[in-house]
Amino acid sequence: MTTLPANKPFRRGPQGADRTWPLLGYAAVTAALLIFLRGSVADGPARLLQPVLFGAFLLSLLFAYQWRAAPWAKTAVFALGIVFVLPFMGRDNTSYFDLVIQMLIFGALALGLNIVVGLAGLLDLGYIAFFAVGAYLWGVFGSPQFAEVSGNAAFATGIDANFFWLFIPLGVLAAALVGVLIGLPVLKLKGDYLAIVTLGLGEVIRIFANNLDVTNGPQGIDAIESAPVPWLNSLAGSLGFAEDQYRLFFLYLLVLVVIGIVILVNYRLDRSKIGRSWIAIREDEVAAQAMGVPLLRTKLLAFASGASFAGAMGVIFAAKQSFIDPKSFDYFQSIGVLSMVILGGMGNIAGVLLGAVVVTMLNLMILPTISEVLQGSFPNINPNLDPSKYQRLIFGLVLVLMMLYRPEGLLPSARRQAEMHQGDDPPPDSLEADNALQSGTAEVLSPGFSTRGENERTGSER
Amino acid sequence: ATTVKIATISPLSGGSSNLGLQIKNGAQLAVNEMKAEFAKAGMTLSLVAYDDQADPATGTAAARRVVADRSVLGVVGTLNSGVAIPASAVLAPSHVTMVSPANTNEKVTDRGLANMNRVCARDDAQGPAGGDFVVNTLKAKKVYVLNDKTPYGQGLADQAEKAMKAKGVTVVQSEGVAAEDRDFTALITKIQTLRPDAIYFGGLYGQVGPFAKQLRDKGITTPIVGGDGYDSDDLTKLAGSGANNIYFTTVAPPLDAVPSAKALATNFQKTFKSDMQGFGLMGYDSAKVVLQGILNAYKAAGNKVPTRTQVERAVRTGTFNLVTGQVKFDKNGDRQTAKMYVIAIKNGARSTAGTVNVVRQ
Amino acid sequence: MSLLNVQGMTKTFGGLTAVNDVTFQVPERSIISVIGPNGAGKTTFFNLITGIYTPDRGSIDLGGRNLLGLRPDQVVDAGISRTFQNIRLFPSMTAEENIMLGRGVRLKSGFWDAVLRSGRFKHDEQEARDTARIMLDFVGLSKWRNELATNLPYGDQRKLEIARALATTPRLVLLDEPAAGMNPRETEDLKALIRRIRDDLGVTVVLIEHDMRLVMTLSENITVLNYGSKLSEGRPHEVRNDPAVMEAYLGRGAAAGEYGKEAGPNV
Amino acid sequence: MDLQTFGTVLLQVLVGGLSLGVLYAIIALGYTMVYGVLQLINFAHSEVFIAGGIVGYLVFEAVQTSPMNGYLKLLLACVAAMVASGLLNVLIERLAYRPLRGAQRLVPLITAIGVSLILQDLLRFLVGLRGQFDLSVPLPQGFSNPITSLLGINISLLNLQVKDLILIGVAAVMLIGLNLLVNRTQLGRAIRAVAHDRQTSGLMGIDANRIISLTFLIGGALGGLGGVMFAMKYQALNAYSGTLPGIKAFTAAVLGGIGSIPGAVLGGLVLGWLETLLGVISLFSSVPGLHWLGAIKAEYKDLGAFLALILILFLKPAGLLGRSAAEKV
Amino acid sequence: MSDPLTAPRPAATGGAPLLELRDLHTYYGQIHALKGLNMTVNPGEIVALIGGNGAGKTTTLRTVSGMMKPKTGSVTYQGQNVSGVPAYTIMQRGMSHVPEGRRIFPQLTVRENLEVGAYTVRDRKVIAERIEEGFSLFPRLRERENQLGGTMSGGEQQMLAIARALMVAPTLLLLDEPSMGLSPLFVEAIFDIVERLNRERGTTILLVEQNASMALGIAHRAYVLQTGEIRLSGAAADIAADESVRKAYLGDE
Numbered sequence A: 001m002t003t004l005p006a007n008k009p010f011r012r013g014p015q016g017a018d019r020t021w022p023l024l025g026y027a028a029v030t031a032a033l034l035i036f037l038r039g040s041v042a043d044g045p046a047r048l049l050q051p052v053l054f055g056a057f058l059l060s061l062l063f064a065y066q067w068r069a070a071p072w073a074k075t076a077v078f079a080l081g082i083v084f085v086l087p088f089m090g091r092d093n094t095s096y097f098d099l100v101i102q103m104l105i106f107g108a109l110a111l112g113l114n115i116v117v118g119l120a121g122l123l124d125l126g127y128i129a130f131f132a133v134g135a136y137l138w139g140v141f142g143s144p145q146f147a148e149v150s151g152n153a154a155f156a157t158g159i160d161a162n163f164f165w166l167f168i169p170l171g172v173l174a175a176a177l178v179g180v181l182i183g184l185p186v187l188k189l190k191g192d193y194l195a196i197v198t199l200g201l202g203e204v205i206r207i208f209a210n211n212l213d214v215t216n217g218p219q220g221i222d223a224i225e226s227a228p229v230p231w232l233n234s235l236a237g238s239l240g241f242a243e244d245q246y247r248l249f250f251l252y253l254l255v256l257v258v259i260g261i262v263i264l265v266n267y268r269l270d271r272s273k274i275g276r277s278w279i280a281i282r283e284d285e286v287a288a289q290a291m292g293v294p295l296l297r298t299k300l301l302a303f304a305s306g307a308s309f310a311g312a313m314g315v316i317f318a319a320k321q322s323f324i325d326p327k328s329f330d331y332f333q334s335i336g337v338l339s340m341v342i343l344g345g346m347g348n349i350a351g352v353l354l355g356a357v358v359v360t361m362l363n364l365m366i367l368p369t370i371s372e373v374l375q376g377s378f379p380n381i382n383p384n385l386d387p388s389k390y391q392r393l394i395f396g397l398v399l400v401l402m403m404l405y406r407p408e409g410l411l412p413s414a415r416r417q418a419e420m421h422q423g424d425d426p427p428p429d430s431l432e433a434d435n436a437l438q439s440g441t442a443e444v445l446s447p448g449f450s451t452r453g454e455n456e457r458t459g460s461e462r
Numbered sequence B: 001a002t003t004v005k006i007a008t009i010s011p012l013s014g015g016s017s018n019l020g021l022q023i024k025n026g027a028q029l030a031v032n033e034m035k036a037e038f039a040k041a042g043m044t045l046s047l048v049a050y051d052d053q054a055d056p057a058t059g060t061a062a063a064r065r066v067v068a069d070r071s072v073l074g075v076v077g078t079l080n081s082g083v084a085i086p087a088s089a090v091l092a093p094s095h096v097t098m099v100s101p102a103n104t105n106e107k108v109t110d111r112g113l114a115n116m117n118r119v120c121a122r123d124d125a126q127g128p129a130g131g132d133f134v135v136n137t138l139k140a141k142k143v144y145v146l147n148d149k150t151p152y153g154q155g156l157a158d159q160a161e162k163a164m165k166a167k168g169v170t171v172v173q174s175e176g177v178a179a180e181d182r183d184f185t186a187l188i189t190k191i192q193t194l195r196p197d198a199i200y201f202g203g204l205y206g207q208v209g210p211f212a213k214q215l216r217d218k219g220i221t222t223p224i225v226g227g228d229g230y231d232s233d234d235l236t237k238l239a240g241s242g243a244n245n246i247y248f249t250t251v252a253p254p255l256d257a258v259p260s261a262k263a264l265a266t267n268f269q270k271t272f273k274s275d276m277q278g279f280g281l282m283g284y285d286s287a288k289v290v291l292q293g294i295l296n297a298y299k300a301a302g303n304k305v306p307t308r309t310q311v312e313r314a315v316r317t318g319t320f321n322l323v324t325g326q327v328k329f330d331k332n333g334d335r336q337t338a339k340m341y342v343i344a345i346k347n348g349a350r351s352t353a354g355t356v357n358v359v360r361q
Numbered sequence C: 001m002s003l004l005n006v007q008g009m010t011k012t013f014g015g016l017t018a019v020n021d022v023t024f025q026v027p028e029r030s031i032i033s034v035i036g037p038n039g040a041g042k043t044t045f046f047n048l049i050t051g052i053y054t055p056d057r058g059s060i061d062l063g064g065r066n067l068l069g070l071r072p073d074q075v076v077d078a079g080i081s082r083t084f085q086n087i088r089l090f091p092s093m094t095a096e097e098n099i100m101l102g103r104g105v106r107l108k109s110g111f112w113d114a115v116l117r118s119g120r121f122k123h124d125e126q127e128a129r130d131t132a133r134i135m136l137d138f139v140g141l142s143k144w145r146n147e148l149a150t151n152l153p154y155g156d157q158r159k160l161e162i163a164r165a166l167a168t169t170p171r172l173v174l175l176d177e178p179a180a181g182m183n184p185r186e187t188e189d190l191k192a193l194i195r196r197i198r199d200d201l202g203v204t205v206v207l208i209e210h211d212m213r214l215v216m217t218l219s220e221n222i223t224v225l226n227y228g229s230k231l232s233e234g235r236p237h238e239v240r241n242d243p244a245v246m247e248a249y250l251g252r253g254a255a256a257g258e259y260g261k262e263a264g265p266n267v
Numbered sequence D: 001m002d003l004q005t006f007g008t009v010l011l012q013v014l015v016g017g018l019s020l021g022v023l024y025a026i027i028a029l030g031y032t033m034v035y036g037v038l039q040l041i042n043f044a045h046s047e048v049f050i051a052g053g054i055v056g057y058l059v060f061e062a063v064q065t066s067p068m069n070g071y072l073k074l075l076l077a078c079v080a081a082m083v084a085s086g087l088l089n090v091l092i093e094r095l096a097y098r099p100l101r102g103a104q105r106l107v108p109l110i111t112a113i114g115v116s117l118i119l120q121d122l123l124r125f126l127v128g129l130r131g132q133f134d135l136s137v138p139l140p141q142g143f144s145n146p147i148t149s150l151l152g153i154n155i156s157l158l159n160l161q162v163k164d165l166i167l168i169g170v171a172a173v174m175l176i177g178l179n180l181l182v183n184r185t186q187l188g189r190a191i192r193a194v195a196h197d198r199q200t201s202g203l204m205g206i207d208a209n210r211i212i213s214l215t216f217l218i219g220g221a222l223g224g225l226g227g228v229m230f231a232m233k234y235q236a237l238n239a240y241s242g243t244l245p246g247i248k249a250f251t252a253a254v255l256g257g258i259g260s261i262p263g264a265v266l267g268g269l270v271l272g273w274l275e276t277l278l279g280v281i282s283l284f285s286s287v288p289g290l291h292w293l294g295a296i297k298a299e300y301k302d303l304g305a306f307l308a309l310i311l312i313l314f315l316k317p318a319g320l321l322g323r324s325a326a327e328k329v
Numbered sequence E: 001m002s003d004p005l006t007a008p009r010p011a012a013t014g015g016a017p018l019l020e021l022r023d024l025h026t027y028y029g030q031i032h033a034l035k036g037l038n039m040t041v042n043p044g045e046i047v048a049l050i051g052g053n054g055a056g057k058t059t060t061l062r063t064v065s066g067m068m069k070p071k072t073g074s075v076t077y078q079g080q081n082v083s084g085v086p087a088y089t090i091m092q093r094g095m096s097h098v099p100e101g102r103r104i105f106p107q108l109t110v111r112e113n114l115e116v117g118a119y120t121v122r123d124r125k126v127i128a129e130r131i132e133e134g135f136s137l138f139p140r141l142r143e144r145e146n147q148l149g150g151t152m153s154g155g156e157q158q159m160l161a162i163a164r165a166l167m168v169a170p171t172l173l174l175l176d177e178p179s180m181g182l183s184p185l186f187v188e189a190i191f192d193i194v195e196r197l198n199r200e201r202g203t204t205i206l207l208v209e210q211n212a213s214m215a216l217g218i219a220h221r222a223y224v225l226q227t228g229e230i231r232l233s234g235a236a237a238d239i240a241a242d243e244s245v246r247k248a249y250l251g252d253e
Ligand SMILES: Nc1ncnc2c1ncn2[C@@H]1O[C@H](COP(=O)(O)OP(=O)(O)OP(=O)(O)O)[C@@H](O)[C@H]1O
Pocket: A456, C013, C016, C018, C036, C037, C038, C039, C040, C041, C042, C043, C044, C045, C085, D328, E147, E151, E152, E153, E154, E155, E156, E181
């Protein structure tokens, strides 16, 4: 029987030989390549190397997290990467800034969803609605839309942009509140019923956003402000950033702080009584309740915590995009975030972040670059073969292949891995295959075709 | 040589790709044509085409990539006002000039952005023109107004509605239908019940085609009126047997209305193996404005590759002689004199029913 | 003075009366068994007490506190915990975590304590961990502490379930067929364990069992259910010799007075 | 609005909602079948279904000018689409889901989404080969004719067309047939057994993989049929037009109680009626006291589906005709 | 009513063993559950397999019925090597398995559970007859014909599981702890049924039981399994008399 190491049963702690020097070496080389080759890969087919170089560099951050190495070396790699390399690249090419901020925003979203789906086992297909709540909250107030809504022309650029600071916690609150309001009626539903209802609720919120006047309907809201931080702007200026990059510079720093908090909260909740309760209800609601876990409250807590991360990031997202519309929050976005969680490794903070990085990079950097390069090379191509049209296909292929070859995710949670690898390569019809399938999420479903209209509830009657 | 690029942002996939491709190909023709001239000035000219899928979020993402690529000096686009409005806002802080061949919504230029210009007329001219047609030519008293819930469709329908009401028309119902929707059952029931004399539908051909088809299929022959969103060859294909009794105003000239476009159309056909349409011509002219602007700025900067800001100013202040006539922008970036056309579709065949001149003071 | 007092409990499913007007008393610090034929309503009776089902009629009180209408988690809080006829551990948690989860109901720290890592939180975590260690020692599973619950042998899973139930510091613990799937040897160990639960921890025990050797030697009192109703009640020897019980439940073996002393093979 | 118009509109809603509802039901059954056997929301079903529509379109187009009887053309289109979509569904299961039998439940869900994306572009490519994005479906002669009388009763005000009747008829036959198949035959029981416990069903001599393939075949074929019906009803489709009806059909399945065939039908009808009603409800604003209905314009018609879903599941957590898992503690 | 167990005996397979396990090694991931198991079951026999918790009894049955694949070694059934053959094909050849934990189909009614049990039987009349047989063996099932399997009590489910396995009139019946959770009265009944199945119908039975004394009471031969290996085998009476067995499994002090 496999026994996990004592004391820290599920920290798949850094293993193997000390790799301090390989880590430093790798980080230094990839960072140097990224920085010094940036000019040579700026144009033409060489641009295809951009994602390669950038990806290689980002890997050094992953290695710093995973490898066994001296703490100072890990800190150094992280610090230099975040403080120097990324801003440097962002200054040189704004799209790196854009990309990194988006990665972190989606990272926080994925972490929030991870609580709901990965820990508590509640499949939420409308998660993006909470993001929308935060985004529209600031979008409406922090843009010319506020003048329309309030009927007061004095707000031609929205309310004082300094309120942005207030709106971040407000976004958290509002999203958490919506989470509780939505959760109360639906959280007693089981399994995929919950999934579909959350999908429906997400759509309801989107349809309202699409038809109400406050949200300016399908036109969306543009010219959304961000907080003015003059001292930071002058700092950015003295660091050589162009004026149109100041905002991103500010948001980059902000988003780093926010995601830091999100990770901390996530980590601490995971390793607490609350985290255990989430896992317990995921695995067996009846037993959890019979062991004293209050079901509804625990689920609501998961819903609200997950939602609050999305709310905060929604506010920041609106400020960064300066434009939001209902389409940015359709169910496909929820699914995108879900795919980050699962692709990365459900239940594992690092895995989920990695999932967000990979998916965002794929969507915002790799696919566009490929299609731009191809298009540049074949300008008169038959429009039906135009590579830029096959982004869905490529994204879909990546999803399918990744899942087929790494169903447990890129960085699986040790807990789940232990679950999955109990029965290594089970025979096609073995018990293991089924057990893993059933224990993945503990909900009890209603399969099969019923012949009678009976409506007997399961387990606890309340 | 320095690399200099212009970009197009337009839908290359999805329901309005027929027009999006026209814009892109038109711009490509202009680039091909002027490559040599740029080379003489020491600039390697090329075009990057971005697909906005007629979706604002995708369009702004493309705009952000344009901003990041410092060799792009100007943008031709977009097709949809809903995309143009946020995309130009993203481009504005970086002073990337944008010349639109097709965006008619007032808000596109009314925000007073320094980088946003257009070579076409506006909806506050187009809506009333459509309204006039409904009242004067169709003699309708009761009109059903529909829009596709995009800034363009909604804005245009609003303008037309206002104009028609001013002329004493009763608007029996004014509502929206999501742009992706192809299920018009409920709307048709309503139309059958309300029995309007005409339907004004502010939308795009990809949706209007099936709408006309389903409507006619139920035996309803009420005229359908709309704007430049109908101006694609695909409209009659999609409407099939329903392509009858459809009228629209458009800001792009029918090719036969512009004699000088003939050579261009031949060239277009040769290069892209497809027919040039009005918006192809508009795309070509828009690209010409940008390119000419770059060259003007180049000269003004003392034969140096100009900055984005310099190009932005050169476009806004220049005078350009183009296939569709002279282009000069006012302080908001609107074309000072533009033309509009009224087109009728009868039994699948289109014909020009009139022209309107628009002059902005 | 009885700890648990159940009066006139009734539950029907559709047309079927699974538990019918059962009155049941459990004295403090006793070991009581509930037996009866398959489908007699024993498990349903447990489900009613623990709040998993709501009774159609009847009352439950624990040490004077009314439990009727409480949710299962509130019942645990009030002092009753249980095990299940079909083992329901949390498979992806270790043995230790399973018990820590059970302890949760007695911990005071909340959301903000966890986020801010307050002193109270640290104290609680330590308490949960200590409880887990003590309970694992108590049931003799210390060696499995960091093993995933699913990987434990069947018999040990049953013991872990008991440990988890005890971690909630109950006043009363309900065990549903704890000896099922155990051989006579293992059943002996279980018997000792149940005695220690009562003697060392002072927890009252009610159990459902079909293993008469266990029931007859362990329980102070036995209640027999049949078709949802109470058929008989009394001390083991009284119940064993009750003709109605023999007929409905024990069969010939019991009539011959052999239970409690297993018959050898081929005798 | 006078009483007669009021009544007419209501009748039209009833009939129009019926034809929309059975269309949802057919599509919903494809979801339900697969969900029933694998507990997988087959996100690719919306594309499987639209693929059927495209095949149907190709057939209609190919035989457009042939003198063949219109119903024969329809039959041809249906058969071709059912075969194509059925096989496509089986292929998808083989390649993308079967290898993941042992994985967590959400993993196949993600591959299903991936497959759905892949198919969207492949279908778009296929349609694009003809230089088109939106397809305009040519129907056989007479399908659009209004039906003025049925069984001697004048029903012209119902506003029915021949194709509506075809749709309703085809759906009725399919639904009844399927219900019999699933509930009255060993196959049906086997599906339900496999659904709950694949391994134990093996102990009953059931080849789970075969049953699963069969289920995908049937579900896909139903999707294909739904696609043809969709193409016939709207005469317009493109590679992406499966998404929204797909979500609504699945919603219908859940609303009715997922896993239940009558439930899917009922769910489909509820959605169909609700949607149609919401689409025209502003007409009733002229009724005294109901002027506020004028605010509910056609753009809110999709809201009905989801609000109904939430409301119904709030009241009946297992859907209208569903029953939740019987799990004894 | 005619006694359900007096149906005609199936033809015997001749002198060869019905089931033969050779050097079987089965794993759960890293866990080596069966370590070179050898065992035979002859036609017409009742063979008991006893052993402590986790000894590998269930794993042995699972390997025989094809629910699990052995890493090495062979399972020969009716003269054919069936190791690695999927369960459903083996089951189609007259084997039946009452699995540990009953594994009732909770969403199917009692009757439907039985019908699924008869999946490989084509003749509707035969199915109806056998359901009748099952009902007369376990009258409780008849009373609950339309109750969902999942809501039956533990013991009722056990009855259903056994009845379901009998639907195919198996040649070889694998029983995994059939008495678990049954009332004493019913435990006796079950052993009675097992014995009569064997005696009157010639069904061969491989029986895993915790209630070793009763199992050895009806078995012809027995194997004692300990941590994946056979420790002892022989005539059931001899095993029952064995001192170490009495101590370890029969609970004698
Ligand atoms: N949810 C339910 N729906 C319908 N009937 C039920 C339900 N739960 C239990 N029953 C029925 O109620 C009766 C009592 O069941 P219960 O599980 O309490 O029996 P039990 O005494 O524990 O039996 P066993 O010893 O076999 O476990 C049984 O006949 C069972 O079939």
